[in-house]
Amino acid sequence: MRSLRTAAISIAICAIVFGSSRAAPIEVKAIGHLYVGGHKVELRNAPPRKRIQAPDLPTQQIDPNGDFVAGATYVGYVRLAHAAHKFPILMVPGGGLSGVSFETTPDGRPGWQWFFLRAGYSTFIADLDQTGRSPWSRYPEIDPQEPAFRSSAFLWEVFRIGPPGSYNAAGGPAAFPGTQFPVGAFTTFAQSAAPRFPISTAREDGDLDALVKSVCPCILLTHSASGRAGLAAAQRWPVAIKAVISIEPSGAPADIPGGGSLPPHLFVWGDFLSPSETDKSWQEEVDAAERYSALLKGHATRADWISLPALGLRGNSHLVMLDKNSDAIAGLIAQWLRAQGL
Amino acid sequence: MRSLRTAAISIAICAIVFGSSRAAPIEVKAIGHLYVGGHKVELRNAPPRKRIQAPDLPTQQIDPNGDFVAGATYVGYVRLAHAAHKFPILMVPGGGLSGVSFETTPDGRPGWQWFFLRAGYSTFIADLDQTGRSPWSRYPEIDPQEPAFRSSAFLWEVFRIGPPGSYNAAGGPAAFPGTQFPVGAFTTFAQSAAPRFPISTAREDGDLDALVKSVCPCILLTHSASGRAGLAAAQRWPVAIKAVISIEPSGAPADIPGGGSLPPHLFVWGDFLSPSETDKSWQEEVDAAERYSALLKGHATRADWISLPALGLRGNSHLVMLDKNSDAIAGLIAQWLRAQGL
Numbered sequence: 158m159r160s161l162r163t164a165a166i167s168i169a170i171c172a173i174v175f176g177s178s179r180a181a182p183i184e185v186k187a188i189g190h191l192y193v194g195g196h197k198v199e200l201r202n203a204p205p206r207k208r209i210q211a212p213d214l215p216t217q218q219i220d221p222n223g224d225f226v227a228g229a230t231y232v233g234y235v236r237l238a239h240a241a242h243k244f245p246i247l248m249v250p251g252g253g254l255s256g257v258s259f260e261t262t263p264d265g266r267p268g269w270q271w272f273f274l275r276a277g278y279s280t281f282i283a284d285l286d287q288t289g290r291s292p293w294s295r296y297p298e299i300d301p302q303e304p305a306f307r308s309s310a311f312l313w314e315v316f317r318i319g320p321p322g323s324y325n326a327a328g329g330p331a332a333f334p335g336t337q338f339p340v341g342a343f344t345t346f347a348q349s350a351a352p353r354f355p356i357s358t359a360r361e362d363g364d365l366d367a368l369v370k371s372v373c374p375c376i377l378l379t380h381s382a383s384g385r386a387g388l389a390a391a392q393r394w395p396v397a398i399k400a401v402i403s404i405e406p407s408g409a410p411a412d413i414p415g416g417g418s419l420p421p422h423l424f425v426w427g428d429f430l431s432p433s434e435t436d437k438s439w440q441e442e443v444d445a446a447e448r449y450s451a452l453l454k455g456h457a458t459r460a461d462w463i464s465l466p467a468l469g470l471r472g473n474s475h476l477v478m479l480d481k482n483s484d485a486i487a488g489l490i491a492q493w494l495r496a497q498g499l
Numbered sequence: 500m501r502s503l504r505t506a507a508i509s510i511a512i513c514a515i516v517f518g519s520s521r522a523a524p525i526e527v528k529a530i531g532h533l534y535v536g537g538h539k540v541e542l543r544n545a546p547p548r549k550r551i552q553a554p555d556l557p558t559q560q561i562d563p564n565g566d567f568v569a570g571a572t573y574v575g576y577v578r579l580a581h582a583a584h585k586f587p588i589l590m591v592p593g594g595g596l597s598g599v600s601f602e603t604t605p606d607g608r609p610g611w612q613w614f615f616l617r618a619g620y621s622t623f624i625a626d627l628d629q630t631g632r633s634p635w636s637r638y639p640e641i642d643p644q645e646p647a648f649r650s651s652a653f654l655w656e657v658f659r660i661g662p663p664g665s666y667n668a669a670g671g672p673a674a675f676p677g678t679q680f681p682v683g684a685f686t687t688f689a690q691s692a693a694p695r696f697p698i699s700t701a702r703e704d705g706d707l708d709a710l711v712k713s714v715c716p717c718i719l720l721t722h723s724a725s726g727r728a729g730l731a732a733a734q735r736w737p738v739a740i741k742a743v744i745s746i747e748p749s750g751a752p753a754d755i756p757g758g759g760s761l762p763p764h765l766f767v768w769g770d771f772l773s774p775s776e777t778d779k780s781w782q783e784e785v786d787a788a789e790r791y792s793a794l795l796k797g798h799a800t801r802a803d804w805i806s807l808p809a810l811g812l813r814g815n816s817h818l819v820m821l822d823k824n825s826d827a828i829a830g831l832i833a834q835w836l837r838a839q840g841l
Contacts, residue, residue, distance in 0.1 A: 214644060261533070290598075292690070297551060306567065306636065347567075348568050352634070
């Protein structure tokens with residue numbers, strides 16, 4: 158543990174030094190996007206209905222019918238002219254967060270996309286199903302229901318910027334002492350938060366399959382709600398997915414039915430996860446990931462676990478990639494990738 | 500006119516030659532985004548209501564209240580390490596189209612973003628209010644009503660891939676003869692189409708103001724529904740906006756109340772605009788832009804008008820930047836910018 162902590166401190170120093178050369182340009186050979194997955198929907202016999210609108214507006218009738226394309230996933234790419242590493246990184250954001258969570262941080266620093274480009278990896282960044290540039294569909298006729306609109310209190314507390322109940326504290330939102338989240342830029346973060354549609358695990362798996370088929374071989378990096386689907390995808394694509402980096406996954410598969418070893422896995426967890434600090438659902442997520450990590454080891458698969466506080470990196474929220482020490486944590490991930498030969 | 504036509508043909512040839520070196524890398528010093536505009540919404544006394552969902556799902560009650568941030572605009576940027584031109588290009592998409600319409604074309608060619616980066620311009624690309632990575636808000640409590648969900652028939656016919664009624668032709672969708680739209684990739688285009696919220700002109704103007712304050716001085720390039728707001732913004736920001744390129748604007752201001760000349764304007768129009776080919780609303784858009792172009796000239800302002808068919812470039816849809824000859828048209832725009840010293 159001492160050597161890991163020393164490594165963490167060196168990486169943090171490295172990141173600061175590295176930061177000073179962050180402005181050095183990179184050579185890019187392509188910037189663009191793909192749409193993957195999606196399916197055609199032919200609405201033919203949906204009854205005309207009233208447009209959903211504020212009660213003081215004059216009633217409008219709409220005919221919902223027609224052909225539509227639903228459920229496609231946007232994935233933007235930046236391909237380096239001279240990548241230092243063979244495989245690109247595919248980043249998949251958490252629920253209600255689009256790919257912007259890997260671009261610039263809310264307080265305006267370059268995010269993980271830029272870090273990994275500078276480190277020599279081409280990047281692919283997805284917008285989660287029905288989020289960001291992955292369009293959503295008419296509800297209730299195509300999507301069965303309206304999404305969850307997350308209030309600022311939800312974002313603040315569930316993403317562990319502050320403890321339960323802290324957003325509405327007298328005197329304004331109260332953060333955890335020593336938080337790494339750039340609280341002064343919280344409103345900018347809230348600007349990026351998208352409505353979240355409930356999506357079945359089958360659909361999540363299908364989205365990952367479409368991404369892997371189009372983008373991989375690759376290194377898969379997931380966050381939060383995309384965690385379970387990413388772990389499951391590595392079981393189905395043990396060759397195309399070269400490694401899985403799972404940032405605070407919410408949920409994990411219950412078993413590994415197939416034989417053979419899987420690509421190496423890295424789990425990364427922030428701070429304020431003890432039962433006295435946060436909602437108990439977080440401890441359940443950690444437990445599920447721990448059980449899955451043990452399962453992986455039982456399948457002759459490398460599974461590494463980084464608890465940032467255990468390495469002396471304290472104060473991280475659930476939004477590790479947006480926290481003030483985001484470059485230090487990206488540095489730890491890059492070090493781990495190099496150790497896997499990736 | 501003959502010289503313009505010759506120029507158009509040379510540009511088209513240039514674009515083909517240029518295309519062969521499109522894979523040459525560019526040096527980039529920053530990739531990221533900003534969120535601009537937006538406002539805090541405090542919902543306090545909205546009554547609890549049933550979740551909007553399919554009738555076969557069990558009823559759920561929701562409490563809509565809380566703090567939200569609504570109406571922010573996402574703008575992604577790519578800054579060149581060595582821009583050949585002093586001012587970047589700010590591209591604002593049309594209604595129901597996110598910034599992806601300036602990235603890759605549906606048939607997988609590099610889009611206008613890549614063309615102008617290669618031509619030495621840094622780029623800023625916005626997602627229109629409530630579209631793409633510019634999040635939308637709960638309706639009807641914050642947004643007053645549900646958006647328009649555009650069917651494939653709407654996209655096909657209103658964007659002039661085929662004439663009115665042609666999507667449901669016997670034997671499948673029928674395109675205009677000689678269309679430049681990559682019809683084989685129509686489904687990929689439809690994957691990118693976003694629901695369109697009705698937005699007031701005051702809100703459109705506010706969005707443009709927020710963009711100009713954050714991004715300009717710049718060259719402003721708009722498409723379709725962002726056209727009117729872009730033309731109006733140049734009246735309010737005649738110094739920060741160095742030129743306006745208005746691709747098939749839908750609507751134009753009725754007058755120019757201020758004194759003094761405005762930055763140079765370029766209007767670009769595709770094919771199939773005659774009353775026998777398309778809905779009469781298109782002719783009304785052309786007329787409005789012609790009237791505004793005349794107004795500009797009356798204000799000692801340069802206003803150039805490119806009708807692509809008049810230059811011998813036939814077959815363009817409303818989605819000029821996605822059509823098969825998109826590079827040739829970008830080449831005409833680049834030539835015009837150079838003529839303005841930009």
